[in-house]
Amino acid sequence: DGGITQSPKYLFRKEGQNVTLSCEQNLNHDAMYWYRQDPGQGLRLIYYSQIVNDFQKGDIAEGYSVSREKKESFPLTVTSAQKNPTAFYLCASSPSRRQGEVEKLFFGSGTQLSVL
């Protein structure tokens, strides 16, 4: 099946620990995104990548890091600098991001991160 796979479904972080959330897509999409969702709130953009080996900060990048070494993969690391990491994290992709074009996003099923 084509789609976006996020793992794990649930993740627990100890204080001072870095954790990495996985996001893999087999849709051959160029662009990938990470969003954070807090209860009762909308999605906030953490990082996005338009092409391999390139990524940009979103609205709330502090305390997070990403890499884009392969087109299919866009892992997100939640570092110990992120003091309030408990949230639902969503990965998304779209075919491309070209200026003036409109793209709909395809989402993974999310990872719930909690702090122990």
Next chain:
Amino acid sequence: SQQGEEDPQALSIQEGENATMNCSYKTSINNLQWYRQNSGRGLVHLILIRSNEREKHSGRLRVTLDTSKKSSSLLITASRAADTASYFCAMPTDSWGKLQFGAGTQVVVTP
């Protein structure tokens, strides 16, 4: 501040009734999208309406866009229990189409 704000925050209806939710935004846009999220799941794209369109239909969904009022509405007709979900509007915040999402409307449809 958020580009989009949705109203109401929550909506409870019975099966067969219609559900209407609204999205207001602050700056000019060239398109607006609606997404659906079942509890604990990712979002699913429902419909996209461009700034030169006033109304669009997809199955039991009807979306309107009023650029003069900077608002959009999503109507779900003849609702079913399976329509229980949160619904989000999203709009581009730059010329590259980077999306910003509203806080969502939580819809509960009871049998």
